[in-house]
Amino acid sequence: MENNDKKEPSTVVEVLDGGPLRIKGHIVLKDLKRDITKACEEVMLCTCGESANKPFCDRSHAR
Numbered sequence: 001m002e003n004n005d006k007k008e009p010s011t012v013v014e015v016l017d018g019g020p021l022r023i024k025g026h027i028v029l030k031d032l033k034r035d036i037t038k039a040c041e042e043v044m045l046c047t048c049g050e051s052a053n054k055p056f057c058d059r060s061h062a063r
Contacts, residue, residue, distance in 0.1 A: 019061060
């Protein structure tokens with residue numbers, strides 16, 4: 001039987017024009033050693049490479 005219920009996605013990744021990636025949902029970021037570095041509901045990740053707080057966006061691209 002097919003389930004046609006429309007459900008909201010549990011995580012949404014939004015590409016912002018000229019800016020970071022906005023990720024909303026149940027998020028757990030892990031470093032290279034697979035240690036948990038941040039558990040949150042929303043995060044903005046740098047895509048320009050200018051952030052001094054990588055992987056998080058610090059709006060350096062807007063300066």
